[in-house]
Amino acid sequence: MTDTTTLLNDLTHLLGERGLVREPEAMARYTSDWAGDSLGMPLAVARPATTADVAEVAKRCYEQDIAMTPQGGHSGLVAGALPAASGQELVISLERLNSVRAIDPVNFTITVDAGCILENVKLAAAEHDCDFPLSLGAQGSCQIGGNIATNAGGLNVLRYGMMRELVLGLEVVLPDGRVWEGLDALHKDNRGYDLQQLFLGSEGTLGIVTGAVLKLSPRLTQNRTALLGLPSVQAVIDLYGLARRDCCDLLTAFELIPRRCIELAIEATPELRDPLESAYPWYVLMEVAATGPIDLSAMLEQLLEKGMEREWVLDGALASSDTQSAQLWQFRESMLEGQRRRGEHLRTDISVPISALPDFVTQASETVMAASPECEIIAYGHVGDGNLHFNILPPMAMADSEKKAHLHDLEERLFDVLDDFHGSISAEHGIGRTKQAPYLARLSPLERELVQGVKTLFDPKGLMNPGRILPAGD
């Protein structure tokens, strides 16, 4: 009986039969993510139901030099939570650690287990007339621990910030099984170095988040949505500046959508009609939301009037009901489906200063089209974050076998343009494994030394999610 077998038997003893999954069929669902990627099977999947059990699992793995893969809701996009091809990693799934520990609507906080599904946290908050404002496509399956590990963004960053700005306290199991206790529900606290910030966005490489205190907002009681047609990205940016002022930062979304995406949406959902009478090169899908006595319709109408006077807005549809609003948002969802249907394509998640968006889109498009005249560019994103999903569909006629290498080449060219704009190759998805090569290529020796130093400080044996962000055994 090998040491590993002994460990797994011990873990079964500790966690119970439900707590350790060893059969390949049952493990399958822990080996792939939303993007469909899969690398290999883990040693086993531990499913601890308490922080103490997570700590005990980590302690035993640490003692026996077993690598650990913390895992949430499998909705990551950079292969960060998939067990390695080696077959030597123990997946530690947080899915059974899924209770709301406490809610304090007067303090505007909720304390949750890391395995809570985002949607459930939002529902728990709503019961107390509050909202937890993080909003993601994957909110029905992603877990709070994963949102923390990846410093999740999503649709409402513009108004509420990234996950980092929504977390007040954390409880984290370190690689050696010790528990870092930082579950304070304090809105303000300046006691020394804020170690909590390091765990946020560390993609499970420094420890396993088991609990969190999250910041709530008052539940929004009204919103208005508009879909607008614009002549250029410059007009989109101009309108954005006006909207921040005239809508008093009550914007919850300000999405850039190119004409091609409207067409893809209609391809995917034929009952959708072209939303405006004519076609426009660019569209903005925007939403304002509020509590209290604010006339949002008047606010939006005034904005559109000014936008049209200045010829930034050429036409627009204002939703006057929740149903109409949902119809406008349908374009955003269907365009993703339309994109998916086109098969293999390059997905990116980049950011530049907002003011650089027009020039960046122009130069990046020129560079990509020069290298691949038959490809199709689909660049949409969150204007207020300077965050673009500058995606590329390969030429229709290209053989499937050639697509991967071709798209990789285009990605490198795109990132070169991005460097000229001092942009980020990963605005919200993180590094994981998928973005590691371009990340490392752009890291200065000093930055690499410090990043490695932080990793070593928390995880001296390099057992916690090795190979993500930094190479394994680095």
Add this chain to the structure above:
Amino acid sequence: MTDTTTLLNDLTHLLGERGLVREPEAMARYTSDWAGDSLGMPLAVARPATTADVAEVAKRCYEQDIAMTPQGGHSGLVAGALPAASGQELVISLERLNSVRAIDPVNFTITVDAGCILENVKLAAAEHDCDFPLSLGAQGSCQIGGNIATNAGGLNVLRYGMMRELVLGLEVVLPDGRVWEGLDALHKDNRGYDLQQLFLGSEGTLGIVTGAVLKLSPRLTQNRTALLGLPSVQAVIDLYGLARRDCCDLLTAFELIPRRCIELAIEATPELRDPLESAYPWYVLMEVAATGPIDLSAMLEQLLEKGMEREWVLDGALASSDTQSAQLWQFRESMLEGQRRRGEHLRTDISVPISALPDFVTQASETVMAASPECEIIAYGHVGDGNLHFNILPPMAMADSEKKAHLHDLEERLFDVLDDFHGSISAEHGIGRTKQAPYLARLSPLERELVQGVKTLFDPKGLMNPGRILPAGD
């Protein structure tokens, strides 16, 4: 000629005569802070005017094991930026590094040298119809670098967050003189560990911030102020929850003021009249501010109406002009002056969950009054942050020689109550030297190990602001 003299001569050569201050009289103003504390004289005061010069000064100090004290505007409250009594530290003042490097109103960012005075940054932003929303009493003298090093808070945290939430990028000179370059103007960036977060609030112990990219907001175009009389802290908290909803998070301030502070304000500024017809145990000074077409008066009136119906608000004065608004704010300023005039007193800066404020104020007051029936408690603060300045004036009759020890004893009792509420002994002022003992006493061995590990990673020789946060040579 000693090595130190050689170093200082070299630094004069490097920085010029204006760049190195060695005469005791000229150094005096670098040895005390706003609170009037002073520990001793430094070796000298370096006044580099460029990041390259800061780096070169640090490099030479590092090579020769000379401790460094980075220094901003001397408005810290925990003796963190004062040179040590040893006389062996080189003060590195950032005051000549005071240019606005760039402003990009479309990206809502400003890039500044660390020595820029906060007020000047706010003025530069205003020229572009933007605001840098950090607001402090010391804004006319404090520097951005100090605001970053201390993760400054102030009056508008409720709406805009601490300094941490207002910083997008940093440039930092490490103790050995290498420059960490992170001056990106990106609103969203998830590339690996966010090292920048460590510098924020590290009180100059990990490196010297030399530049920053700050996040701007649209300039507010209207505001309304109200001063309200309330029966209890519970009513204040109840009103706060209602105000967050009915004022749609447009609150820029929601200050708790006890009756005693109104009296102290009138003592200090006799032309002030009691603001309401009767006296009330507690007051709230609140402000809402907006851009765009929002009727703030109607919003505030509706809030007060509801508050009065529920008997949370007993009376109130609404400012209908900027002059009237300034008069209401005069109470907040004069009460601080009234407090100062009472001589030696205990100043604290603590936080608890907002929901715990009523019980905490009751229990802490009972504990303090039981130990010192003749003392006076002045507990005011920022409700939305759960942040109280729970200050204590010693008994009038007490001999000056006894006050310090007596107040220290009361502080310990107060902090014991605070521990029961899982509060923070330093909500916004930081640790520095003044708060080090109670900070260390509450640090778990694991936390201490990690904090020390971070310090050692960035400053292996322990030369950067030693003795602040952690003990020197630890």
